[in-house]
Amino acid sequence: MGMAMREQVVIIVGAGPSGLATSACLKNLCIPNVVIERDDCSASLWKKRCYDRLNLHLGKEFCELPHFPFPPDAPTFISKIDFIKYIDDYSARFEVKPLFSREVTDATYDREVQRWIVHVNNTCTNNVECYSGRFLVVATGENSEGIVPEIPGLPEFEGEVLHSSLFKSGKDYSGKNVLVVGCGNSGMEIALDLSNHGAETSIVVRNSIHVMNKELIHMGMRLLRYFPMALVDRLMVSCSIWLYGDTSKFGIRRPEEGPFLLKCKTGRSPILDLGTIKKIKTGDIKVMNAIAYIRGNEVRFSNNEKQVFDAIILATGYKSTIKAWLKDEDGFFIEDGMPRAKYPNHWSGPNGLYCAGLSKRGLFGVSEDAMNIATDIYSLFKDGLKDKILL
Numbered sequence: 059m060g061m062a063m064r065e066q067v068v069i070i071v072g073a074g075p076s077g078l079a080t081s082a083c084l085k086n087l088c089i090p091n092v093v094i095e096r097d098d099c100s101a102s103l104w105k106k107r108c109y110d111r112l113n114l115h116l117g118k119e120f121c122e123l124p125h126f127p128f129p130p131d132a133p134t135f136i137s138k139i140d141f142i143k144y145i146d147d148y149s150a151r152f153e154v155k156p157l158f159s160r161e162v163t164d165a166t167y168d169r170e171v172q173r174w175i176v177h178v179n180n181t182c183t184n185n186v187e188c189y190s191g192r193f194l195v196v197a198t199g200e201n202s203e204g205i206v207p208e209i210p211g212l213p214e215f216e217g218e219v220l221h222s223s224l225f226k227s228g229k230d231y232s233g234k235n236v237l238v239v240g241c242g243n244s245g246m247e248i249a250l251d252l253s254n255h256g257a258e259t260s261i262v263v264r265n266s267i268h269v270m271n272k273e274l275i276h277m278g279m280r281l282l283r284y285f286p287m288a289l290v291d292r293l294m295v296s297c298s299i300w301l302y303g304d305t306s307k308f309g310i311r312r313p314e315e316g317p318f319l320l321k322c323k324t325g326r327s328p329i330l331d332l333g334t335i336k337k338i339k340t341g342d343i344k345v346m347n348a349i350a351y352i353r354g355n356e357v358r359f360s361n362n363e364k365q366v367f368d369a370i371i372l373a374t375g376y377k378s379t380i381k382a383w384l385k386d387e388d389g390f391f392i393e394d395g396m397p398r399a400k401y402p403n404h405w406s407g408p409n410g411l412y413c414a415g416l417s418k419r420g421l422f423g424v425s426e427d428a429m430n431i432a433t434d435i436y437s438l439f440k441d442g443l444k445d446k447i448l449l
């Protein structure tokens with residue numbers, strides 16, 4: 059029996075904020091679309107794959123999705139629960155109804171028929187489904203899979219090893235010796251949570267980082283609307299020095315380049331401190347050098363220090379997994395699954411291919427991409443393609 063081909067205009071892969079926002083913007087312009095999601099719910103990163111104490115880091119004006127502002131009486135900083143509610147309200151408002159439990163395993167552009175052919179594994183029925191669309195929007199996110207670093211001896215480590223995406227709470231680690239590897243925003247907050255719950259906590263900081271707080275970053279983001287980045291960056295660093303002093307004696311060095319410049323160049327966010335630095339200063343959280351190797355349950359650091367641990371939390375970041383399923387003959391994406399073209403030209407590719415949420419600019423980047431993509435597809439509609447597309 060042949061497989062039924064489900065004809066679509068726009069196929070959106072991923073029902074996180076990017077996929078939902080793109081769908082909503084398209085619907086607003088009366089362009090039919092379908093959202094395909096591997097998980098059994100939308101925004102699964104927020105609902106299932108983050109730690110309990112997580113809340114939004116940025117003010118609500120930087121976390122809004124298109125055409126749906128947060129209520130004026132909502133607090134500046136939104137909690138995770140309220141953000142999840144906002145996402146669900148957003149889907150309801152625009153009647154976005156993703157097809158859940160469907161993992162895209164293959165997407166190929168068929169030049170003959172000028173359409174994207176997308177194969178999906180329905181994890182409920184175990185059937186393979188096939189969709190075809192004139193446009194394909196990749197919205198599978200920068201956080202599709204946790205990165206597990208290659209550290210000698212890690213696979214044989216005798217204690218527990220957990221990626222930060224699976225970490226829920228420090229309460230399971232009370233009284234244990236825990237090593238957090240990685241000092242991005244996840245690592246810093248997880249270390250705080252562990253220590254608050256009575257774990258003996260250490261964190262590996264192998265490179266320089268900018269440390270700021272919520273209010274400072276909020277002020278900086280607002281100032282960026284009016285002032286040059288170099289000026290705002292200088293102000294941010296001065297405030298950071300005033301707030302935290304010289305942290306190098308605690309193992310935390312500041313980069314030469316400014317926080318927002320680094321964010322734009324590398325995508326790495328400054329650390330938004332929620333109390334971790336105070337605990338590092340008091341010695342409640344211990345800063346460690348890079349890991350040299352692991353033997354049994356003992357970790358050896360690059361300065362020859364060694365210590366035994368019960369658990370290791372890998373807060374070592376995430377990767378995009380697009381390359382595993384997208385037949386990308388034109389090389390729109392590079393090896394790490396991120397678009398080759400630099401911001402602000404990253405979102406539009408050849409043959410009706412787009413990506414949303416891959417600009418390393420958090421939720422504000424997500425909204426920008428969704429609106430650009432919908433407007434672009436709409437203009438192709440208007441230019442007379444309409445009849446052809448709707449075929």
Ligand SMILES: Cc1cc2nc3c(=O)[nH]c(=O)nc-3n(C[C@H](O)[C@H](O)[C@H](O)COP(=O)(O)OP(=O)(O)OC[C@H]3O[C@@H](n4cnc5c(N)ncnc54)[C@H](O)[C@@H]3O)c2cc1C
Pocket residue numbers: 071072073074075076077094095096097100101102103104108109112113114115116120121160161162163197198199200201202244379383414415416419420421422424
């Ligand atoms: C712990 C953490 C906290 C964060 N906090 C903030 C914050 O406060 N502010 C901010 O601006 N940003 C934050 N971010 C950044 C985050 O990337 C965005 O908030 C947002 O979730 C990005 O949305 P997205 O839709 O692009 O990706 P995601 O939310 O990751 O959604 C992608 C979706 O695609 C699905 N998918 C993946 N592969 C497939 C496939 N092959 N087939 C079908 N479906 C697939 C996934 O299941 C997922 O539901 C945070 C990230 C993390 C990890």
Ligand SMILES: NC(=O)C1=CN([C@@H]2O[C@H](COP(=O)(O)OP(=O)(O)OC[C@H]3O[C@@H](n4cnc5c(N)ncnc54)[C@H](OP(=O)(O)O)[C@@H]3O)[C@@H](O)[C@H]2O)C=CC1
Pocket residue numbers: 112113114115116207208209222239240241242243244245247262264265326327348349373374375376
């Ligand atoms: N509430 C919020 O808004 C939150 C937002 N986020 C966001 O989510 C995204 C992901 O954050 P996060 O999960 O922290 O990941 P990141 O990619 O930001 O950080 C990963 C960290 O791991 C370090 N690292 C990687 N490999 C190793 C290794 N082998 N040994 C030692 N250190 C290593 C990196 O350091 P190095 O520089 O040395 O490579 C880096 O500090 C970010 O954009 C972040 O801002 C995260 C948490 C909360």
Ligand SMILES: O=C(O)C(=O)Cc1c[nH]c2ccccc12
Pocket residue numbers: 115116243275325327328329330418419420421
């Ligand atoms: O998650 C990202 O990549 C973002 O850009 C949003 C963000 C979350 N936490 C932050 C701290 C400082 C600057 C940006 C962010």
